[in-house]
Amino acid sequence: MLELSGLSVTYGKVRAVEDIALTAARGEAVALIGANGAGKSSILKAILGLATSSGSVRVDGTELTGRPSHARVMRGVALSPEGRHVFPQMSVLENLEMGFIGGDFPALCEDMLELFPRLRERSSQLAGSMSGGEQQMLAIARALMSRPKVLMLDEPTLGLAPIIVDQIRALIGLLKTKGMTVLLAEQNAEMALAATDRAYVLETGHITATGPSAKLAADPAIRRAYLGL
Amino acid sequence: MLELLLQQAVNGLTQGMAYALVALGLTMIFGVLHIINFSHGELYMLGGLMAVVATTMLGLPYGLALVLAVVAVVAIAALVDLVAVRPVLPTKDGPSTVLLSTFAVSLLLHQSVLSTWGPNPSRVEGLAGSLSLGPIVITNHRLLVLVSGVVILLAIEYVLRRTLVGRRIRAVAQSEFAAQVVGIDVARIRTLTFLGAAAIAAIAGALIAPVSLFTPSMGQHAIITAFVVVVIGGMGNATGAVVCGLLLGLLEALASAFMPQDMGTAVIYALLLIFLLIRPQGLFAGRAR
Ligand SMILES: Nc1ncnc2c1ncn2[C@@H]1O[C@H](COP(=O)(O)OP(=O)(O)OP(=O)(O)O)[C@@H](O)[C@H]1O
Ligand SMILES: [Mg+2]
Numbered sequence: 001m002l003e004l005s006g007l008s009v010t011y012g013k014v015r016a017v018e019d020i021a022l023t024a025a026r027g028e029a030v031a032l033i034g035a036n037g038a039g040k041s042s043i044l045k046a047i048l049g050l051a052t053s054s055g056s057v058r059v060d061g062t063e064l065t066g067r068p069s070h071a072r073v074m075r076g077v078a079l080s081p082e083g084r085h086v087f088p089q090m091s092v093l094e095n096l097e098m099g100f101i102g103g104d105f106p107a108l109c110e111d112m113l114e115l116f117p118r119l120r121e122r123s124s125q126l127a128g129s130m131s132g133g134e135q136q137m138l139a140i141a142r143a144l145m146s147r148p149k150v151l152m153l154d155e156p157t158l159g160l161a162p163i164i165v166d167q168i169r170a171l172i173g174l175l176k177t178k179g180m181t182v183l184l185a186e187q188n189a190e191m192a193l194a195a196t197d198r199a200y201v202l203e204t205g206h207i208t209a210t211g212p213s214a215k216l217a218a219d220p221a222i223r224r225a226y227l228g229l
Numbered sequence: 230m231l232e233l234l235l236q237q238a239v240n241g242l243t244q245g246m247a248y249a250l251v252a253l254g255l256t257m258i259f260g261v262l263h264i265i266n267f268s269h270g271e272l273y274m275l276g277g278l279m280a281v282v283a284t285t286m287l288g289l290p291y292g293l294a295l296v297l298a299v300v301a302v303v304a305i306a307a308l309v310d311l312v313a314v315r316p317v318l319p320t321k322d323g324p325s326t327v328l329l330s331t332f333a334v335s336l337l338l339h340q341s342v343l344s345t346w347g348p349n350p351s352r353v354e355g356l357a358g359s360l361s362l363g364p365i366v367i368t369n370h371r372l373l374v375l376v377s378g379v380v381i382l383l384a385i386e387y388v389l390r391r392t393l394v395g396r397r398i399r400a401v402a403q404s405e406f407a408a409q410v411v412g413i414d415v416a417r418i419r420t421l422t423f424l425g426a427a428a429i430a431a432i433a434g435a436l437i438a439p440v441s442l443f444t445p446s447m448g449q450h451a452i453i454t455a456f457v458v459v460v461i462g463g464m465g466n467a468t469g470a471v472v473c474g475l476l477l478g479l480l481e482a483l484a485s486a487f488m489p490q491d492m493g494t495a496v497i498y499a500l501l502l503i504f505l506l507i508r509p510q511g512l513f514a515g516r517a518r
Contacts, residue, residue: 073412
């Protein structure tokens, strides 16, 4: 479903990500783990065309390289960005509308409010006045409004209570059963490895390890470096 | 004395409505594109020029002149966008470079009109007749300016709140990054905003021309005033632009009842300086977009 090959991301002269390859199948959840500045967000932004990159990004067989972000969203990629970035002066429903690109709007909204009951209670509240956890829910729901084939979640659990972390983990499981591909970038390696099927370990722009999440979680070197054990 | 003041207030509000419309466009462009379009005042001037050309040279009725002004000015604005904004904005220091490139455009537009049309004021026939309210006389045309202004403001409010494209414009103003993330075509929204603001400036110029005569320098005065209005009202703040535009027109007219015309302008510059120094975020900072 998602195939990256030879992907490099640059900021001016700085190379943040160098020549990486990554795949994620339909209905598969894949984690990208790594320390601060490893390049996780850069990869997700490059997939959506929001960072200067070279190499190939394919979704469902379609080459996305060279296309603008809005064309990529139409092709089935969606991002819940690091730091949430909801539209602060818009209501929950208006935020959801901004993520909508086609189909049955009321039905999709209803799906989202079903999935995130907290958002229903706050449906006409301005997003900027909601709690961090609620904004995170909204950012994910807004991304889901485009009914993506590939959902990218960038640090969705950062600073959130354990109960919400569990909810997000359960949500990833649910989306997988619906055939969605989930790409999860997390510093919280424990959560990320528990929530996904496979994972890539990123160090200063390079992939240094990859394999089934359960296997990586049992790897002594990874446990030492990322799980604090 | 009171009659004079009331009369001046009505006249000031008419001029203030034009300021409000120009400033609103300027502030919308600032809110969405993060640039100051220095050529905005000249688009207002061209609106006035089109009204003169259409009514006196082509002999068209005033209503048609308004339409022509909008169409012609939007076309010119599209060219300005293509030449002086779009290619410049993505470069390093884009926003401040756009200030210079649109300043160049404003000089070009102003000089072209000045050298072909000449500096003398031209009369434009607007609506005839007037309305007397006790001692105060309101010409029908001033009434038209006020009523159209209110209708345009309500229409803009409606578009921004109640239509999808309007909500997308607000989304880009609130977070350009988030707008890109959700797949809004930000470049298209920018152009739409730029052209929408140009259309408003064109109508304002064509509406005010029969009141204050057309001169090629009306754009220069308007951009400075609109800039003051935008600074006082809060950069990117629509409500602030409208309220302060009306107030400034009022102030200017009332001041000119007591002091020479040029002093009124000096007062405006002094206000700008004071606000930049003590309250650079404007009077209405933090209001909803
Ligand atoms: N806009 C930018 N301009 C310049 N350098 C950048 C920019 N964004 C990221 N970088 C650099 O690219 C590298 C990778 O950053 P990135 O945000 O992708 O890391 P990350 O793995 O997501 O980190 P974190 O866990 O802190 O979110 C870092 O060295 C960072 O300093
Ligand atoms: Mg990151």
